[in-house]
Each structure stands twice: as structure tokens, then as C-alpha cells.
Amino acid sequence: MGRENEMNTRQYLEQVQDSDRKIQNKIQEEYRLRLLATSISSFSNGDKVQTSGGKDRVGDAVTRIVELQQEIASDVKELAELQMKVSGDINDMENSMYSSLLHKRYIEFKNLVTVADEMGYSVQHIRSCHGKAIEALRKQKHFES
Template identity: 35%
Template sequence: MNAKEYLRQIRKIDTMIANKTAEAEHWKAVAQNICTYSEAERVQSSGNKQKMADAVCRYVSIEQDIDNALSDLILTRKEVIASIEQLETSEYDVLHKVYVQYKDFTEIADIMGKSYSWVTTVHGRALANLQKIIKEREKAEHEYTESKEKEEPQTT
């Protein structure tokens, strides 16, 4: 995984949560708007209760998906922030502002009192340094996995 993809995980999960929240609100409204009471002449019908049950089930399912996505978001944010904290202060600050706070380069330049080109230069350097960190971590994980596989007894 390259550094930008790694950093963009936060926004992707955040966007998924926002979309699922909108979907959950839709199904909640559907469930609440299905009315079984009527003062008019009673007519035998079926389906209203089933539609409400279906809407409630979908709502509950989406709420569970949102809870899972929130857990993923918390873990991913924690991991990404820990990774960029290993960088030099200005590199960390720029990456945090772009990928955690969702600020654009112009806004960051204004906040930091620097030029746009300074921000883009630091951003590029930070991505390159983060890529090295990611590769080192992947290499260490690969070596760890290989050593564990060698330790396990072969059963055949």
C-alpha cells in the first residue's frame, strides 16, 4: 500500500459512516412513517406490519454496520497518527492537517504562515518518508510471519 492510500483510509471510513448514517435515517423514517391506525373504514390488508419490520431490521443492521465502522475508524486513526508522529514536526503537521483534519494546501499555508509551495514540498517529502516507514513495517511483519511459520510444527 502506498502512503497516500494508507493516509486516505481515514476519510474513506469517515465517508462510509456518513453514508450509512444517512441510510439508517432513511430506514428509521420509513419505519416511523408506516401507519397501521386509520379512522376510516377498515379494509383487510397485510404488509404494513411486514414493511415496518423490514424497515426496522434494515435500520438495526445499518446501525450495527456503523458501530463496526466507528471501531475501524478509531483504530485506523490511531494507527495512522502513530505512523505520522514518527516524522519530523513540520511533516507530521502537514500530513495531519491534510489527512486527519481534511484541510487543503491553501488553508494549511495560511494557518502555518507559509507559502503554498512550501506546504506542497513538505507534503511530498513527508509522503516519501512515510512510505519508507510503511515498507519497513511491512518487511518486519513479513519476517515475523515467516518466523512463526517455521516455528509451527508441520502436521500432515
Template identity: 30%
Template sequence: MQEESGKITAKEYLEQVKVKEAVIKNLERDRTNLVAMMYSMGGAGSGERVQSSKDPDKLGTLYGKIDEKERKIADEIDKLIDFRLKVSGEINEIEDERYVELLHKRYIEHESWDAISIDMQYNTKYVMKLHGCALQEFQSKFNDMLESY
């Protein structure tokens, strides 16, 4: 949720990496479904076929949609790569190395709290408290950018 002032929070901003990855996965599912439709339409069945469609080139139209979807996927992947690099660079600008490690593991690598706790050798409750402090630090350091995002 965005704060009432309209600016995005540090957590919301960092979570955009995962959101952008989900968009790509959904586009890939759509492409897979279109390809499956194309293959299911491609076989000639036995018996007479009645032309009932207004589109005489269903396969061509479907192929065009698949191509369009693939271009969209490639575009979104490019955007994701750029955004991940930007976010990773911003995280690396934070001075406390614990915050850098924690934010990177959580928002770039999408590790669970338990995995982060084990890696950092802290208990989960402490990692979550540290996470709150790391988000405050990120918010403070990038407040102007977050206000205009």
C-alpha cells in the same frame, strides 16, 4: 491508484481515514432513510387498507434492518477510531516535525491546503512541495507495511 507492484502508496494509505469516514456517513444516511420509511408507514390512513404484501410485519422487518444498520455503524466507528489512532501514531514516528504537522493536518484533520498554509505560515506552493517530501518520507519509513497492506 495502487502502484503496478500491488503495494499501496503512502497517500492512498493515509486517505483511507477519509474513506472510512465516508463509509460511516453513507451508513448513517441509510439508517436515516430507513427510519423515515418506518415513520411514513406507521400512520393509519382513513378508509380500507388492503393487505398486498407478503410480509405481514413490515414495521418489525424495517425495525430489524434499522437495528442491523446501527450495529454496522457502531462497528465501523470502532474500526475508524482504531485506524485513526494507528495512522496518527505512524505519522508521529516521522522525525521532521513539519512533515508530522502537515500530514496530521491533511489526513487526520482533513484541512484544506489554504488552511494548512496559514497554520504553518508557508505559501501554498511550498506546502504542496513539502507534502510531497512528507509522503516520500512516510513511504520510505513504512514501505514494508505498505507493501503488505
């Protein structure tokens, strides 16, 4: 991908979590719109209230929900492809400890304290290895510093 050469190693790895976070935000927005659409339709089924010209707030909310669902589906597909690419690059590393560390951190979204605990090392050791793993991947993929 051409974009890879324009970013550093951490940015490349962090794209997966950034994409996941954006999807989660859209899912939350869709949920809020569903609640809003439900409350609008509940209100409009009650007593008649004079309105100022045919604005269909429920219809607008439903349209936005459908748009969001389509965006989410597209974003999830892109995330899956990105995750496979980044995961493949991590798995291609020669040092299996570095590979495991980066996979846990950037694919499973675990913090370094959790990674250290799961791998049976001190947090200080994992932090040191994390920097070395980033550097090893940078050299492997020819990223910027």
C-alpha cells in the same frame, strides 16, 4: 498489518477518510430509513387499506435500522483503531513540520489551502512539502512508490 505493504503511502493515509466517509453514508442511510419507517407507520395507522399478504414494511425497516446501527458501531471502532495507527505513524516522523502537515491533511481531513493558512505558509510551499512528507513517510514505512 499485511495490507500496508500492498498499498502506496497515499492510499494508506486516505484509508482514514475513506472509512469515515463510509460511516457517514451509513448514518445517512439509517436516517432515511427512520424517516421511511415513520412515514410507513403514520400511513398504516390511518384508514385501513387492503394489502396483499402480511408484508411488514415497518418491521423490515426497523430490522435494517438495527443492522445498520450494529455495522456503524463496528465501523466506528475499526476507524478509531485505524486512526490511532495512522496517527501514530505520522507522529513518529522525524520532521515535525511534515508530521503536522500530514496530520492536518489525513487525520483532520483539511485541504491543503486550509493547512497552509493554519501553518502560516503559502499553498505552493505546503504542496511541495506535502509531496516530500509523503515520500518521507513512504521511506519510513517501506511502502510502494
